[in-house]
Amino acid sequence: MLIPISNTPRDYSWGSVDLIARLEGRAPTGKPEAEIWYGDHPGSPAVVADGSGRTLGQALAEAGEPPLPFLLKLLAAASSLSIQAHPTLEQAREGFAKEDDAGVPRDAPGRLYRDPNHKPEIIVALSDEFRALVGLRPVEDTRRLVATLGEGPARDALSARLGEAEQDAEATASTLRAVVEWALTDADAGLVADLVRALGAADGEGAAEFAEEIETLRGAAADFPGDPGLFVALLMNLVTLRPGQALFAPAGVLHAYQSGLGVELMAASDNVLRGGLTPKHVDVPELMRVVDVTTGPVPIVVPREVAPGVREYVPPVADFALTAVTLAGTAPVTIELRGPAIVLATAGSVSVGAGGRTSGGDSVDLAPGAAVYAGREGRVEISGEGAAFVAQPGREEVRPRARHAVRGAGEGSITP
Incomplete structure (x- = not known):
């Protein structure tokens, strides 16, 4: 059976006022239009386009069909989404049951696990550019970026915590875990303000190498004043996708889409652990439980x-x-x-x-x-x-594949 469906754009503050409208060939409403959900997830179920007012979930239940295992979206960003990571399936089931047992309402603003599912996701760029922060870049590259910042307490604190000596993979993961936790727990408003100043004073040859990263961080600082997540964003890979290019965010990988229009597909879940650049609740201990601090290339999906x-x-x-x-x-x-x-x-x-x-x-x-x-x-x-x-649905035989570097600048590929 074919069921035409539609939905209303969600007006999250980071949404674009015109990207979805232009795609649909209509005048902008003047309000942010961030996402349109095409699926049966109860967070924003699509509506059957027959005038009945039924949701897709209701139509599927009436037809004896099971819920969809995925959620398809149009996503249009004009400013940074929150830095976030998603749990594994096991972590999601455990966290969901724990909050249910504690009596936390499923629609409570501070609830972390709204369903018992994981949320891996892929996004394919539709706009000429789609920018995103994804995963943690190699520590030696971040040290070079930090060295371009203006002198002061923020640069000193980052330099001290990142260290100077080469580290093996285990030591690197330990270092980055400590930096993320410190940033979200102990970096006060004064230190965040000094990081903003240091970004504004960035100069030298290294500043040219990291010009796009510095520009992105300055934009995030303007959109989220005083947010300690700025320190976390500084650790992350920046990637710019062109139309048709795609990236994959598996469980635990920090990511924050920055700007552009894309088609996003994910497991049917709304479980998000936030790591800054947001006015919403950040649960640092739970984020640290699920976050993957392995450094590596951006996981590009090659079609x-x-x-x-x-x-x-x-x-x-x-x-x-x-x-x-x-x-x-x-x-x-x-x-x-x-x-x-x-x-x-x-x-x-x-x-x-x-x-x-x-x-x-x-x-x-x-x-x-x-x-x-x-x-x-x-x-x-x-x-x-x-x-x-x-x-x-995907293929049952699909298994994770190793990522390998391409084009040198922190990118990798996953090829079917």
Whole structure:
């Protein structure tokens, strides 16, 4: 069955006022539009576009279908999201049960675990640039960045905690864990203010090497005055994605999207442990329990071209996979499905047929920003002239793969 769905953009303060509106070809509302959720997650379930007012979750329950294992989103950032990490499946189940046993309401502002699921996620850039802080850069690179800062207490404190000698992997992890915990626990407003001053006074050859990082940190300081998460952001890799490029944030990896428009796909969860750059609750002990302080390259996901105009992104999890389809108005494209799927149009005019039009199935026409749920189809046929993404369950045999460096500057790749 094909079920057209829609949703209302969420107005988080970091959202863009125009990126989603431009994609949908309408005038901006004047308010931030940060995310549109296409799924059945109770946090913001999509609505069936038949005038009934039913949510997708209600429609699936009525049809005897299970909840979706993934959540698809459009994400549009104009300023930094909170620095955050997500738990493993085991950690999520443990944390959820602990808060339930303690009687913490599931909608309480300070609740950390709103469901018993993990939340690995992938994001594919749609805008010309999509900027993100992801993972922790090698300590020796951060030392060079710190050395460019203006002299003062903040630079001295960071230099002392990062040390000077080369360290093995275990010692590096211990150092970074201590720095993150110190920043979020002991760095007071005066020290944060001095870091802002030191960023403004950054100079020398090293400042040119880290110009984009320094610019990003200055922007975060302006958006979140006095926030000690600025010290954490200083430790992180900065990456700029171009259209079609993707990155993957596995459990424990710190990340904070900075700006741009993208298609985001994740396990169906809303579990977030925050690490700064936010007015929301930061639980430092719980963050330190789940955070991965391993340094390494940004986990870039390299898509595999499976057919002309069809690229598949397969991160190393079984919860989801994402397929990008580019249509030139010629032959339709058939996508084989492993289970329930959601097709989201992002450009042009797209038509989705159930099981392929040649089989006599239904079809739904989609404008950019519109989506359709496809269940029990086995395949969908996509035609028209434009672009679409297909979210569906991942392959059961998918396992984590090693990351390897590419282009030198702190990036890595995951290739299916």
